[in-house]
Amino acid sequence: MIEMVLLGSGNVATHLFKAFSASEGIRVKQVYNHSEKSLEFFRNKCAVTTEISQLAAADIYLMALKDDVIPEMSEKLKDLEALVAHTSGSVALDALKACPRRAVFYPLQTFSKNNAVNYSEIPFCLEAANPKDLETLKKLAQKVSGKSYEISSEQRKKLHLSAVFICNFVNHLYAVGEQICEQNHMPFDILKPLIAETAGKVQHASPAKVQTGPAIRNDQSTIQAHLELLEEGENKKIYELLTSAIKTFHGKKL
Amino acid sequence: MIEMVLLGSGNVATHLFKAFSASEGIRVKQVYNHSEKSLEFFRNKCAVTTEISQLAAADIYLMALKDDVIPEMSEKLKDLEALVAHTSGSVALDALKACPRRAVFYPLQTFSKNNAVNYSEIPFCLEAANPKDLETLKKLAQKVSGKSYEISSEQRKKLHLSAVFICNFVNHLYAVGEQICEQNHMPFDILKPLIAETAGKVQHASPAKVQTGPAIRNDQSTIQAHLELLEEGENKKIYELLTSAIKTFHGKKL
Numbered sequence: 001m002i003e004m005v006l007l008g009s010g011n012v013a014t015h016l017f018k019a020f021s022a023s024e025g026i027r028v029k030q031v032y033n034h035s036e037k038s039l040e041f042f043r044n045k046c047a048v049t050t051e052i053s054q055l056a057a058a059d060i061y062l063m064a065l066k067d068d069v070i071p072e073m074s075e076k077l078k079d080l081e082a083l084v085a086h087t088s089g090s091v092a093l094d095a096l097k098a099c100p101r102r103a104v105f106y107p108l109q110t111f112s113k114n115n116a117v118n119y120s121e122i123p124f125c126l127e128a129a130n131p132k133d134l135e136t137l138k139k140l141a142q143k144v145s146g147k148s149y150e151i152s153s154e155q156r157k158k159l160h161l162s163a164v165f166i167c168n169f170v171n172h173l174y175a176v177g178e179q180i181c182e183q184n185h186m187p188f189d190i191l192k193p194l195i196a197e198t199a200g201k202v203q204h205a206s207p208a209k210v211q212t213g214p215a216i217r218n219d220q221s222t223i224q225a226h227l228e229l230l231e232e233g234e235n236k237k238i239y240e241l242l243t244s245a246i247k248t249f250h251g252k253k254l
Numbered sequence: 255m256i257e258m259v260l261l262g263s264g265n266v267a268t269h270l271f272k273a274f275s276a277s278e279g280i281r282v283k284q285v286y287n288h289s290e291k292s293l294e295f296f297r298n299k300c301a302v303t304t305e306i307s308q309l310a311a312a313d314i315y316l317m318a319l320k321d322d323v324i325p326e327m328s329e330k331l332k333d334l335e336a337l338v339a340h341t342s343g344s345v346a347l348d349a350l351k352a353c354p355r356r357a358v359f360y361p362l363q364t365f366s367k368n369n370a371v372n373y374s375e376i377p378f379c380l381e382a383a384n385p386k387d388l389e390t391l392k393k394l395a396q397k398v399s400g401k402s403y404e405i406s407s408e409q410r411k412k413l414h415l416s417a418v419f420i421c422n423f424v425n426h427l428y429a430v431g432e433q434i435c436e437q438n439h440m441p442f443d444i445l446k447p448l449i450a451e452t453a454g455k456v457q458h459a460s461p462a463k464v465q466t467g468p469a470i471r472n473d474q475s476t477i478q479a480h481l482e483l484l485e486e487g488e489n490k491k492i493y494e495l496l497t498s499a500i501k502t503f504h505g506k507k508l
Contacts, residue, residue, distance in 0.1 A: 027413040067476070090476055100481055110455070110466050114391040121276040121447040151445055158438040161447075161480050164446050166431035166490075167452045168467025169496040170424050175503060177420035184412040190403055191413075191420050193375040193455050194362055198421045199453030201364070203446055213422030214366050225380050228273055235419075241495055242423040244363070245488040249429060 002026050002140055007073065008064035009033040011111040011141040012087055014041060017062060019119040021045070023143040051238055052076050060085060060140070062105060067091050074098045083133050088159030092153040093127050103128035105137055106156060110167050119144050125151040125159060176235055208249070215246035256280050256394055259309055261320035261327065263287040265365040266341055268295060270318060273373040284310040293498070306330050314339060316359060321345050328352045333502030337387050346407040347381050357382035359391055360410060363491040364421050373398050379405040379413060429446070430489055462503070469500035 005019065006013055006028055013031070020026045029043040032049050039048040047056060055061070063073055063086040069085050076085050078098035085103040086096060096102035104127040108119060124141035126148050128134040134150065142146035151159060174195060176231055178188045201210050214222040230236040246252075258274065260267055260282050263313050267285070274280045285296040286303050293302040301310060309315070317327055317340040331338050332352035339357040340350060350356035358381040363371060378395035381403050384389040388404065395402035409410040428449060432442045444501060455464050477497055484490040500506075 006441055017461050028456075029489075039481040090479060096322075098409060103504035108444060110451055114255060117451070121449055121450070123444050125444070149440070151440065151444075154441055155438050155477070155485060158434055161483050162434035162445060163448055164467055164480060164493070165427045165434070167448050168469065168500070169467070169468075170427050170449075170493070171456070171461050171465055172451055172469075172496055172500050172503065173419045173424050173427070174456050175465065177416040178461055180412050180419070183410050186403070186405065186409055186413060188361060188460070190405075191375055191416060192380070192423050193401075194417055194455045195456060196365060196375070197364055197426055197451050198373070200427050202449060204427070207425050207432055207444070211422070211425055212428065213425075215422065225411070226418060229411060229415050234495070234502055237495055238423070238499060239418070241488070241491055242426055245492060246422070246426050248488055249426065253481060 003058045005030045009038040015111045023065035039047045076165040124148040215243040257312045258285045259312040261286045264290040267318035269365045378402040469497040
């Protein structure tokens with residue numbers, strides 16, 4: 001049985017709490033947050049506290065906190081002999097340098113407040129100051145998801161960056177598609193099968209190898225027609241830049 | 255029984271042929287293409303011809319041809335009394351003006367040569383010069399997919415434009431993610447669950463409402479850190495432009 005104290009009460013903390021609670025062999029003993037109110041969700045499910053001095057004994061103290069409070073929290077936990085880990089994609093392991101048994105347990109997924117997540121599909125990116133703790137994290141990840149990767153702080157920064165491209169920026173392109181549909185009195189539903197197919201295709205094929213569309217065909221007349229449909233503004237700039245980027249990527253003449 | 259002659263032998267023609275062949279109540283009588291060789295796939299499955307003068311009698315002549323040959327093909331088919339339709343997202347109905355019973359039957363999906371497609375998920379965008387032909391196209395779409403929308407030439411241009419954003423440009427962002435993974439010795443597999451979740455989320459929610467990431471949080475320190483990780487070049491330009499576009503879209507201060 002791995003006993004855990006969870007620090008934080010936001011989206012990541014809530015989703016991890018649900019995932020751990022649904023898994024055998026893990027027990028979340030306590031949830032900490034500095035504000036009483038944000039602990040509401042956890043109150044009837046486990047012990048809660050707003051005081052660092054009241055933290056329960058545990059094997060792992062897992063921080064799901066805002067990036068910028070991680071170093072100061074690590075200072076507050078420096079006397080703990082247990083494993084102390086954070087869950088951030090962009091914060092280095094060294095941010096926990098006050099803690100001797102420091103580690104990273106980063107779930108690469110997008111968590112929204114009201115969106116159910118299939119935890120078994122979350123890849124966990126692991127890093128630890130010592131090999132034994134890494135094994136513990138692997139076990140922890142396995143109980144929830146089965147998928148874990150050993151990723152250094154340097155790699156994790158790059159992984160977090162690439163997640164911005166394939167998740168946050170992709171979602172904005174979906175929003176642009178929705179906007180164009182609304183402005184032209186078409187339901188966004190028309191685009192949904194194509195969104196699903198586009199994401200589905202790269203589950204088994206390299207995206208570089210399945211690129212389609214006017215840019216990679218160097219189809220100037222369609223590109224020109226599309227540019228004429230777009231008003232001056234950021235959607236037009238996105239069209240121009242991504243068309244040019246696709247051509248460069250695939251070595252087409254500009 | 256709807257009898258059809260299919261003109262063309264590329265990806266769209268091949269996928270539509272498979273979809274129609276698997277459906278009750280539709281019979282593809284013949285496939286036309288100007289080149290003998292490209293008809294190979296169809297040869298043992300139905301009649302084929304390379305001669306316009308040899309076209310069989312049918313209810314619908316469906317062109318799955320390159321955009322720029324549609325007007326000249328329409329001239330060649332002008333004496334037909336049957337329904338003549340094209341399948342292009344970016345060509346107006348008027349391109350078939352030589353044909354009295356002209357129509358559009360546009361499947362909004364990305365077709366790659368070797369990729370199986372779930373036809374029941376393809377939305378068909380329909381337009382016809384007369385209402386009776388529109389009903390016929392609706393029946394045809396229903397036999398394959400169940401999903402069809404009446405979309406004018408003006409709307410279809412915008413729909414095709416938005417498909418470039420949510421499919422072609424999205425796929426390029428996947429390719430950038432794959433590139434960053436490769437350059438940092440991480441398997442692209444790590445990103446696949448996040449790609450699936452991001453696309454899955456907007457099947458039931460408005461993308462504008464589920465935007466996440468540093469841009470919408472206006473998290474300058476993460477944005478700066480990411481920009482420092484990116485070399486000068488198109489990936490950096492994409493990062494800058496999409497970050498700015500997300501802020502503008504959601505009314506954040508730049």
